[in-house]
Amino acid sequence: xxxxxxxxxxxxxxxxxxxxxxxxxxFFLPNENVKPTTIHKAMRYSLFAGGKRMRPALxxxxxxxxxxxxxPAMPLACAVECIHTYSLIHDDLPAMDxxxxxxxxxxxxxxxxxxxxxxxxxxxxxxxxxxxxxCKSWPRYSHQKIILEIAQASGSLQLIAGQVADLxxxxxxxxxxxxxxxxxxxxxxxxxxxxxLGGMSANCTAAQLKALTDFGYNVGLAFQVIDxxxxxxxxxEQLGKTAGKDTAAQKATYPSxxxxxxxxxxAEQLTxxxxxxxxVFKGKAxxxxxxxxxxxxxxx
Amino acid sequence: xxxxxxxxxxxxxxxxxxxxxxxxxxFFLPNENVKPTTIHKAMRYSLFAGGKRMRPALxxxxxxxxxxxxxPAMPLACAVECIHTYSLIHDDLPAMDxxxxxxxxxxxxxxxxxxxxxxxxxxxxxxxxxxxxxCKSWPRYSHQKIILEIAQASGSLQLIAGQVADLxxxxxxxxxxxxxxxxxxxxxxxxxxxxxLGGMSANCTAAQLKALTDFGYNVGLAFQVIDxxxxxxxxxEQLGKTAGKDTAAQKATYPSxxxxxxxxxxAEQLTxxxxxxxxVFKGKAxxxxxxxxxxxxxxx
Numbered sequence: 001x002x003x004x005x006x007x008x009x010x011x012x013x014x015x016x017x018x019x020x021x022x023x024x025x026x027f028f029l030p031n032e033n034v035k036p037t038t039i040h041k042a043m044r045y046s047l048f049a050g051g052k053r054m055r056p057a058l059x060x061x062x063x064x065x066x067x068x069x070x071x072p073a074m075p076l077a078c079a080v081e082c083i084h085t086y087s088l089i090h091d092d093l094p095a096m097d098x099x100x101x102x103x104x105x106x107x108x109x110x111x112x113x114x115x116x117x118x119x120x121x122x123x124x125x126x127x128x129x130x131x132x133x134x135c136k137s138w139p140r141y142s143h144q145k146i147i148l149e150i151a152q153a154s155g156s157l158q159l160i161a162g163q164v165a166d167l168x169x170x171x172x173x174x175x176x177x178x179x180x181x182x183x184x185x186x187x188x189x190x191x192x193x194x195x196x197l198g199g200m201s202a203n204c205t206a207a208q209l210k211a212l213t214d215f216g217y218n219v220g221l222a223f224q225v226i227d228x229x230x231x232x233x234x235x236x237e238q239l240g241k242t243a244g245k246d247t248a249a250q251k252a253t254y255p256s257x258x259x260x261x262x263x264x265x266x267a268e269q270l271t272x273x274x275x276x277x278x279x280v281f282k283g284k285a286x287x288x289x290x291x292x293x294x295x296x297x298x299x300x
Numbered sequence: 301x302x303x304x305x306x307x308x309x310x311x312x313x314x315x316x317x318x319x320x321x322x323x324x325x326x327f328f329l330p331n332e333n334v335k336p337t338t339i340h341k342a343m344r345y346s347l348f349a350g351g352k353r354m355r356p357a358l359x360x361x362x363x364x365x366x367x368x369x370x371x372p373a374m375p376l377a378c379a380v381e382c383i384h385t386y387s388l389i390h391d392d393l394p395a396m397d398x399x400x401x402x403x404x405x406x407x408x409x410x411x412x413x414x415x416x417x418x419x420x421x422x423x424x425x426x427x428x429x430x431x432x433x434x435c436k437s438w439p440r441y442s443h444q445k446i447i448l449e450i451a452q453a454s455g456s457l458q459l460i461a462g463q464v465a466d467l468x469x470x471x472x473x474x475x476x477x478x479x480x481x482x483x484x485x486x487x488x489x490x491x492x493x494x495x496x497l498g499g500m501s502a503n504c505t506a507a508q509l510k511a512l513t514d515f516g517y518n519v520g521l522a523f524q525v526i527d528x529x530x531x532x533x534x535x536x537e538q539l540g541k542t543a544g545k546d547t548a549a550q551k552a553t554y555p556s557x558x559x560x561x562x563x564x565x566x567a568e569q570l571t572x573x574x575x576x577x578x579x580v581f582k583g584k585a586x587x588x589x590x591x592x593x594x595x596x597x598x599x600x
Contacts, residue, residue: 030456036464039456090422095414114395115467118418122390122425123456129429130451133444143444144433151430156330156339156423164336167415 010290014057017070021056022048024074025081028131042112042120043127047085050103054295055080055194061287062195062212065278068202072136076146076197079132080190083154086124087190089117091163125154141200149200153193162186166251174252180221182252188220195288207280214277215288222270223295228253229263234300271296310590314357317370321356322348324374325381328431342412342420343427347385350403354595355380355494361587362495362512365578368502372436376446376497379432380490383454386424387490389417391463425454441500449500453493462486466551474552480521482552488520495588507580514577515588522570523595528553529563534600571596 025047030040056077063073070077092099092107093114100110109117132150137143153159162185169178195216199209232255254263274292278285325347330340356377363373370377392399392407393414400410409417432450437443453459462485469478495516499509532555554563574592578585 034457036456036461036468038468039460039464043456086422090418093415093418095418115393116464118390118393118395119460119464119467121422122386123460125422125425126451126455126460129447130455133447133451137444143442143447144437147429147433147443147447151426151433155426155430156336156343157334160339160419160423160426161336164339164416164419167419168336168338 008286008290010287010294013061013287013290014053014294017057017060018053020060020070020074021053021077021081024078028075028078028134029127038112038116039119039123042108042116043123045111046089046108046120047082047124049105051081051085053081054291055084055190057291058191058194058216058288059198059201061285061291062198063202064198065212065281065285065288066199066202066204066208067284068198068204073198073201075131075135076201077194079128079135079150080194080197082124082128082131083150083159084190086121086128087154087159087163089121089124093117096163096167128154135201138200138203140203146197146200149193149197153189158185158189162189169252171250174257176254176257179252179254179257183221183224184217187224188217191220191223192216211277211280215274215292218270218274218277219292219295222267222274225254225263225267225270226296226298228255229260229267230298230300232256232260267296308586308590310587310594313361313587313590314353314594317357317360318353320360320370320374321353321377321381324378328375328378328434329427338412338416339419339423342408342416343423345411346389346408346420347382347424349405351381351385353381354591355384355490357591358491358494358516358588359498359501361585361591362498363502364498365512365581365585365588366499366502366504366508367584368498368504373498373501375431375435376501377494379428379435379450380494380497382424382428382431383450383459384490386421386428387454387459387463389421389424393417396463396467428454435501438500438503440503446497446500449493449497453489458485458489462489469552471550474557476554476557479552479554479557483521483524484517487524488517491520491523492516511577511580515574515592518570518574518577519592519595522567522574525554525563525567525570526596526598528555529560529567530598530600532556532560567596 029044029047032041032044034040059073059077059080060070063069088102089108091097092102093109099107101107108120112120128150129147132146133143135146137146162182165178165182166186169182192213195212196209199212204212231253254266274296275289278288329344329347332341332344334340359373359377359380360370363369388402389408391397392402393409399407401407408420412420428450429447432446433443435446437446462482465478465482466486469482492513495512496509499512504512531553554566558566574596575589578588
């Protein structure tokens with residue numbers, strides 16, 4: 001196994017998948033010169049603002065783990081990226097997190113105004129379903145099932161629930177259970193959905209889908225706990241973004257609630273669970289393993 | 301025909317369909333006590349704020365015209381109502397039309413705050429796809445086709461395009477062509493989609509779908525032209541809302557661009573086209589005819 005793992009070139013994988021996803025997004029999205037040009041410029045501004053394309057890469061890698069290929073998974077990879085981007089545009093709005101910058105670039109509403117930013121988010125969410133509906137389906141994984149999967153992960157019980165709880169929790173005392181609730185919904189829900197969709201695009205077995213669900217859930221939650229830890233332990237320089245931002249915004253984090261040692265323990269346990277879930281793929285999950293390492297064994 | 305028409309009780313039809321649609325929406329939407337309660341309260345607040353349920357009624361009536369029944373059409377009726385409601389919530393935001401009241405009730409953001417109002421709109425849009433995916437499908441009208449139909453009518457080239465053009469046009473000189481572009485997208489697109497979805501739920505023929513498309517397009521545009529005319533000719537008391545609001549907001553209207561006589565001529569032509577499109581249904585389109593009369597032969 002160690003030899004196989006060494007032969008996997010993650011950097012190359014991320015470069016290639018990012019390139020393929022960018023091409024596909026460019027294909028699916030209306031051009032900037034399509035009327036009304038403002039909305040298409042705004043949609044593309046945030047969609048091509050340097051996102052790491054982690055969710056699409058997870059879709060593609062999950063498809064591979066189940067013996068599938070990139071092509072039938074690509075519409076689903078693009079759909080989850082549209083949903084991720086819409087959620088960032090709306091989260092950045094003055095009425096929400098009120099952020100002026102994201103990844104070193106002005107946020108959507110700072111460039112296009114609040115009205116267009118709301119509509120650009122709406123349009124990307126709508127576009128996600130239009131793109132997803134163009135995927136290949138299987139008797140076991142019909143378009144109906146795929147649309148339900150995306151709608152539920154993005155809806156008022158998952159992704160949006162996380163943002164609501166986050167919004168309502170600011171400045172208030174948060175319990176560990178509440179923080180877990182927020183992280184599960186803001187991060188795990190769409191990561192879990194991403195790998196499940198990849199599996200579905202490859203007509204995966206029920207056992208594979210279960211493994212992907214466990215993997216996605218644990219990777220998502222671990223990612224968020226690690227994010228909380230790094231916000232406390234690293235300097236802004238190391239992170240490449242403002243450190244201590246959560247503390248400053250009075251946002252609850254794992255270290256602020258359970259302390260740093262227990263946070264590290266939780267992160268380790270979740271990480272172990274994530275990797276353990278991949279055993280069922282017997283070496284075909286190299287890309288998933290690589291991506292999980294990239295997401296979880298980081299110092300920024 | 302006159303005898304048949306007289307026997308149709310529109311008031312009763314609207315009451316019954318509204319009741320059935322309200323029950324179905326109540327069934328599909330998470331209860332107010334489901335966590336996070338705020339978002340479900342906000343979604344339900346606007347969804348049950350006294351909307352006339354015209355779009356769902358058109359879905360059901362179109363299904364009937366094609367020999368179908370309400371039950372398989374109901375998820376689609378609910379989906380279009382969710383989309384209509386989300387678009388109203390977002391249109392009312394301070395960054396858009398900045399309205400404090402709708403149908404005599406405080407707008408969503410006035411009750412729940414801007415952040416939650418944005419998220420409630422997002423959640424209703426997402427919910428629309430979740431509900432629509434639960435409809436019955438046919439070989440000719442697969443879930444794929446139905447999701448694409450809804451996504452395209454609601455997307456950046458139609459419903460959202462209308463709102464963008466409206467937002468960008470305020471206070472600027474607007475041509476008749478531009479105004480038509482806005483009305484087609486803000487109103488016709490979703491009305492047209494509604495009747496087409498009703499037809500699809502009844503496994504309609506290609507000729508029936510074409511007729512529904514013509515009907516929906518013309519009803520939608522006629523409705524909007526008549527709205528513009530009434531805004532100029534009726535008093536606030538007659539309308540039950542502020543008259544002359546468009547003029548005050550410097551919004552372009554048909555009367556302001558082409559004058560009142562030509563506006564009336566255009567409305568009449570569109571209305572005639574709408575009714576003419578229903579001939580193909582040979583008397584089975586009573587409910588559609590009744591609804592079109594209600595929408596187009598009104599004085600408020």
